[in-house]
Amino acid sequence: MKPTSIKSAWKGSLKCQLCPIKDKVLFADLTEDDFQQLHLPINEIELAAGSVLYQPTDDNNYIYTLRSGSIKLVHYLTNGNYRITRILRQGDLAGIEALNGSAYFQHAISMQNTSICQIPVKNIEHLNLKSSNLYKQLMDRWQKAQSEADIWLTDFTMGNSKQRVAKLLIYLAEQESEQAFFLPPREDIGALLAITTETASRMIAEFRRDKTLNYSGNTASINLKKLNIMIMK
Amino acid sequence: MKPTSIKSAWKGSLKCQLCPIKDKVLFADLTEDDFQQLHLPINEIELAAGSVLYQPTDDNNYIYTLRSGSIKLVHYLTNGNYRITRILRQGDLAGIEALNGSAYFQHAISMQNTSICQIPVKNIEHLNLKSSNLYKQLMDRWQKAQSEADIWLTDFTMGNSKQRVAKLLIYLAEQESEQAFFLPPREDIGALLAITTETASRMIAEFRRDKTLNYSGNTASINLKKLNIMIMK
DNA sequence: CGGATCGTTGACAGGTATCAATGCTGGTGG
DNA sequence: CCACCAGCATTGATACCTGTCAACGATCCG
Numbered sequence: 182m183k184p185t186s187i188k189s190a191w192k193g194s195l196k197c198q199l200c201p202i203k204d205k206v207l208f209a210d211l212t213e214d215d216f217q218q219l220h221l222p223i224n225e226i227e228l229a230a231g232s233v234l235y236q237p238t239d240d241n242n243y244i245y246t247l248r249s250g251s252i253k254l255v256h257y258l259t260n261g262n263y264r265i266t267r268i269l270r271q272g273d274l275a276g277i278e279a280l281n282g283s284a285y286f287q288h289a290i291s292m293q294n295t296s297i298c299q300i301p302v303k304n305i306e307h308l309n310l311k312s313s314n315l316y317k318q319l320m321d322r323w324q325k326a327q328s329e330a331d332i333w334l335t336d337f338t339m340g341n342s343k344q345r346v347a348k349l350l351i352y353l354a355e356q357e358s359e360q361a362f363f364l365p366p367r368e369d370i371g372a373l374l375a376i377t378t379e380t381a382s383r384m385i386a387e388f389r390r391d392k393t394l395n396y397s398g399n400t401a402s403i404n405l406k407k408l409n410i411m412i413m414k
Numbered sequence: 415m416k417p418t419s420i421k422s423a424w425k426g427s428l429k430c431q432l433c434p435i436k437d438k439v440l441f442a443d444l445t446e447d448d449f450q451q452l453h454l455p456i457n458e459i460e461l462a463a464g465s466v467l468y469q470p471t472d473d474n475n476y477i478y479t480l481r482s483g484s485i486k487l488v489h490y491l492t493n494g495n496y497r498i499t500r501i502l503r504q505g506d507l508a509g510i511e512a513l514n515g516s517a518y519f520q521h522a523i524s525m526q527n528t529s530i531c532q533i534p535v536k537n538i539e540h541l542n543l544k545s546s547n548l549y550k551q552l553m554d555r556w557q558k559a560q561s562e563a564d565i566w567l568t569d570f571t572m573g574n575s576k577q578r579v580a581k582l583l584i585y586l587a588e589q590e591s592e593q594a595f596f597l598p599p600r601e602d603i604g605a606l607l608a609i610t611t612e613t614a615s616r617m618i619a620e621f622r623r624d625k626t627l628n629y630s631g632n633t634a635s636i637n638l639k640k641l642n643i644m645i646m647k
Numbered sequence: 648c649g650g651a652t653c654g655t656t657g658a659c660a661g662g663t664a665t666c667a668a669t670g671c672t673g674g675t676g677g
Numbered sequence: 678c679c680a681c682c683a684g685c686a687t688t689g690a691t692a693c694c695t696g697t698c699a700a701c702g703a704t705c706c707g
């Protein structure tokens with residue numbers, strides 16, 4: 182996998198108060214007054230699939246909220262190996278570590294066409310002094326990130342590869358409100374589950390053959406009952 | 415592994431201002447005034463090795479700061495399997511999720527004799543309204559927890575079992591200021607690395623034979639150079 | 648001196664990585 | 678419109694690694 186740089190163009194600023202997913206994002210609890218305190222513009226970014234949103238060497242001046250699509254956080258090892266350590270979706274925050282002055286921990290790369298709000302850290306710092314509502318939201322985000330990390334450690338890294346793929350498929354399916362969900366390329370599935378691309382492919386193909394999984398292209402749906410039985414063993 | 419309940423006795427409250435590790439803990443940035451706001455007592459707890467500090471079914475009324483020793487966070491699966499998802503040490507916070515009103519995510523179990531401060535959540539909530547210094551500390555804790563989770567996902571769950579054990583040994587050694595460090599029982603090593611107890615034992619024994627690792631009982635020291643070569647491959 | 652617990656080691660079967668070859672598909676340019 | 682190519686997915690063969698089951702050793706403690 183070779184990260185490419187951001188291809189897409191700025192779409193200009195957008196009033197947060199009119200945001201259709203306002204109640205799901207970081208600024209959910211802010212008051213009218215709080216919004217008046219936002220001096221720096223919040224830009225909306227459109228990313229094509231496979232674009233790099235940020236990477237550890239970038240200046241850590243922004244945090245990001247996902248409006249739609251999905252972002253993978255990729256942790257590269259010094260020997261060239263890598264793992265995907267998290268998938269972010271609508272309402273999730275990316276790059277919160279910038280708030281603490283840290284460099285970004287990982288590479289953030291879009292998995293599909295993705296729409297994002299770019300929030301200057303200075304805005305947040307300014308608000309922090311005023312609004313304890315924001316703190317609460319931030320704490321909730323950290324907590325969510327942490328609790329997901331624990332799930333990944335337990336669900337996605339133990340058991341044999343068939344069980345791991347089964348758990349991943351269930352996870353991917355339940356994140357979507359739709360029946361259908363986005364099936365990542367096999368290389369990504371491998372990087373998610375700490376298995377090889379080939380093993381990931383074998384398991385996916387096997388699930389397709391026995392009708393546990395249906396897909397064409399990126400779009401998939403599952404037989405949840407069969408998968409649940411699988412992960413019990 | 416069978417968790418047992420807390421055996422130890424309360425030691426009574428302790429003035430935080432006199433705490434010898436005050437600058438490493440949650441209350442590091444608090445002012446004299448802030449301390450006056452602490453109405454509920456902060457108790458010091460001594461845990462024998464293997465004691466359960468908290469578990470998901472407990473009331474989430476406290477968060478905990480480690481003064482000395484170590485705590486493992488254990489995530490049990492419905493089928494009886496389990497994983498250790500984090501090791502906490504001096505200055506670390508346990509049970510932060512209680513601040514967001516969540517039930518404790520995991521079982522927290524002492525690995526050695528361990529000394530802990532028990533902080534009522536109500537104290538924190540009260541302080542939150544007054545002190546933005548505390549928020550900053552809390553954010554730092556979340557961030558640290560998250561960044562460690564990523565390391566665990568990448569270091570401790572990929573590569574073959576020899577490399578994983580090597581990485582764990584390096585991790586354990588660099589957490590201690592001393593030359594010697596605490597070598598967990600083989601079952602714990604397995605639960606940390608998602609390998610079986612037997613495999614963990616084999617690798618540890620092998621490292622001992624080729625002098626990469628020295629230990630007697632719980633106390634161990636490593637040949638860092640040899641281990642670093644090992645994890646490169 | 649048992650007995651319990653933990654660590655070590657062996658044998659073997661099954662699972663997974665590795666290396667390699669072959670399909671499949673969408674996009675590009677003639 | 679079609680041929681071709683590049684990238685991804687699939688499949689096969691094989692060696693290696695790890696889980697599993699089992700036995701034995703070491704240590705501690707009553």
